[in-house]
Amino acid sequence: EAQVTQNPRYLITVTGKKLTVTCSQNMNHEYMSWYRQDPGLGLRQIYYSMNVEVTDKGDVPEGYKVSRKEKRNFPLILESPSPNQTSLYFCASSFRTDSYEQYFGPGTRLTVT
Amino acid sequence: AQSVSQHNHHVILSEAASLELGCNYSYGGTVNLFWYVQYPGQHLQLLLKYFSGDPLVKGIKGFEAEFIKSKFSFNLRKPSVQWSDTAEYFCAVNGAASGTYKYIFGTGTRLKVLA
Numbered sequence: 001e002a003q004v005t006q007n008p009r010y011l012i013t014v015t016g017k018k019l020t021v022t023c024s025q026n027m028n029h030e031y032m033s034w035y036r037q038d039p040g041l042g043l044r045q046i047y048y049s050m051n052v053e054v055t056d057k058g059d060v061p062e063g064y065k066v067s068r069k070e071k072r073n074f075p076l077i078l079e080s081p082s083p084n085q086t087s088l089y090f091c092a093s094s095f096r097t098d099s100y101e102q103y104f105g106p107g108t109r110l111t112v113t
Numbered sequence: 114a115q116s117v118s119q120h121n122h123h124v125i126l127s128e129a130a131s132l133e134l135g136c137n138y139s140y141g142g143t144v145n146l147f148w149y150v151q152y153p154g155q156h157l158q159l160l161l162k163y164f165s166g167d168p169l170v171k172g173i174k175g176f177e178a179e180f181i182k183s184k185f186s187f188n189l190r191k192p193s194v195q196w197s198d199t200a201e202y203f204c205a206v207n208g209a210a211s212g213t214y215k216y217i218f219g220t221g222t223r224l225k226v227l228a
Contacts, residue, residue: 033216042119042203042220043157050214058215090157099145099164100209102216104157 002027004105006091012111013081021076021108023091029103030096032074033058034066036087037107043090049074050096081112115140117204119219126194127227134189134222136204142211146187148178149218152200160202163187164210174198196228 004025013019025032033048035058045058049068063085065077074093078085088109092102120135138144148160161172168180178189187204204219 031214035216035218040122040220042117043205043218045216045218048214048216056214059217092157096209098209099147099162100207100214100216101147101159101162102149104149106156 002103004091004093004103006089006105006108008108009106010109012113014113015082016080019078019081019110021078021089021091021110023074023076023105024072025074025091025093025103026072027093027095027103028071029093030071031100031102032068032091032093033102034064034074034076035090035092036060036085037090038087046076046089081110083112086110086112115206115215115217117206117217117219119202119204119222121222122220123223123225125225125227128196129193130226132189132191132194132198132224134202134204134224136187136189136219137185138187138204138206138217139185140206140208140213140217142208142213144206144211145209146178146180147205147207148172148176148187148189149203149205150200151203151221157203160189194224194226196226198224199226200224 034046035043047066049055091105094102145164
């Protein structure tokens with residue numbers, strides 16, 4: 001089944017404790033992206049990647065890191081999480097053709113205390 | 114600055130009522146436009162998209178949207194809503210057609226359809 005998977009789905013952590021949220025897609029998509037969703041703010045793009053070893057900042061990259069060492073994986077790293085990073089995170093992927101319509105993962109709900 | 118504005122944050126309709134959700138964007142260059150939908154407890158999924166050609170596009174489940182370039186708008190419509198259309202709807206834009214690959218989403222519209 002074609003899908004984007006994220007792990008973990010739920011995470012509660014403490015301020016400053018490094019964490020990684022994994023994202024994997026099995027559709028051979030070149031483009032991958034991370035978003036955070038907050039009430040009243042919609043989805044905001046954190047980082048995106050056009051292909052392996054190519055990443056670019058979205059609108060809200062501060063406090064996050066990404067890497068794209070393999071085509072199928074695009075992990076999101078929070079080196080020192082803070083409470084303002086409490087949010088619902090989505091990973092998405094697409095082919096690099098025409099419109100770049102995206103396929104989304106199920107989301108990861110992160111709480112930083 | 115790049116932005117997407119969705120005018121209605123919450124909409125409540127009765128079944129069979131007509132729906133129109135507004136979306137205006139500011140991006141620069143040639144754009145691709147999307148409506149994504151998030152049903153309760155489900156992934157975000159594509160409802161419809163515009164990237165070229167006929168500015169009136171049809172999507173899944175009877176939805177359609179019209180791209181009006183002069184108004185920078187991409188409003189979503191459905192002539193008769195159903196209870197199962199209850200969801201959150203997001204308008205989005207990217208500039209892939211002009212070499213800009215950042216995605217901008219609107220803040221979303223929560224639609225509740227009363228049976």
